Amino acid sequence: MSGNPLAVAEPWDLVADGYAEFAPAIMQPFSDCAIEFAALTPSSQVIDVAAGTGLLSLLAAPQVAQVHAIDFSGSMLARLDAAAQAAGLTNIQTRVGDGQALPFDDEQFDAGFSMFGLMFFPERAKGFAELFRVLRPGATAVVSSWAPVQEAPLMRLMFSAFRAADPSVEEPQPNYLSLENPEVFQSEMRSAGFEGVSIQRHSTSLAFADAGQLWDTMARSSAPLVLCRRKLGEQVWAERAAVMRDYLAEHYRPHHPLSTTAFLGIGHKPS
Template identity: 70%
Template structure:
């Protein structure tokens, strides 16, 4: 279903450390919002699919009995385990695996999540079906996907910088066959068996003290940027980095908030 270069592990392995350091500023508010939809309790069992460095897992572990975290990137899982240990959290199990073929028994979890992960799966229906399978009857799933880039000033700024360095890169146009389309999002969750499906829109805003700070955040945590860096010779990358930084200096006003928007899909596995 997908030829997306972000549907494979390599770019995520490359950015694991930087992503774990900088991405929570964006991801944590969405993760907190997602957890709020799941009616968790101290005895809840949770699965976090495409868990990355554990932004949601670390938050969930403070509220529930157990978290199973899975991601196809070994580097992300290693960082997740390191973060859990540093936080003194002993109720997270982190493993490398495929979200389209989860290594868990059916009807096991009270809640399941996939924050900006399932959206990249080559076969999204399999991802939704697996999430549905491992939930117990009455369990809740929350899946997130970015809204179209055109609705996100933060992402438009990032793609503007990329295009300044490589004119062949264009801002992604809305993909109405993807989870960017709330109707597709809802229909795919329902097709997997979920009921009472709701697609909620949620926005956050970030500020940076300077264009240089924004560049540092981008270069450490952006998988598309890492793909660019590893696809060209070092001298070409140095030239492109100079152009991207110049774009940000010309276009980003320090401390100006830039928003980004996501959809959260909430679905429930029927009782009985």
């Protein structure tokens, strides 16, 4: 079992509001690519595993018959329900559940997705196996994972700000046993039974009006920062947040684009 603090629902419940508001600016280009790879049709039945606030579900719903969105965070799914209602989408069904034990029958879906969710599962093999199980023969699966921090100037800048506030923080190192490693990513999809597996690198850039907007976006939508805030307490967090904001004000040029990179794993269930 993993000791990853992001493999439980609590931090995602805490960050749900900010995530729903700010994360789409970073996430949408990757969800758009994933949907293109899946070749959806008006009759498609789709599953969105670890759906979060449902960006992919909301983008896919107008193109398909039904989307089933599952996540272990009820708070995240509540934001998805509200967004679907506001958009007049009636074909998204949400369900609180575990992506490692999907509450669906075998061979039920024509396409399956997990955008930056399965990567956190304590037992990724179960996540891939369950996704494979619920897909129909010939169906496409698309799973995404962040590339190493070193390949993402946006994340490097935020880490530098964090380190300015706490010099004891160690620089994040690539985890070659995770889906950050394309070879591991491909191997785990193949082991679950997927064929024609390819791992594709995609990048997107995001610019902010100023350092204040950058800070607000990341502080409100980042589960790791929310966890850090809870651990430190409000007084210490306020002190460190002030240092981080000052660092960003000094090092971020307004409207300068910052990129982040992800891997998309695309596989097919044999017909």
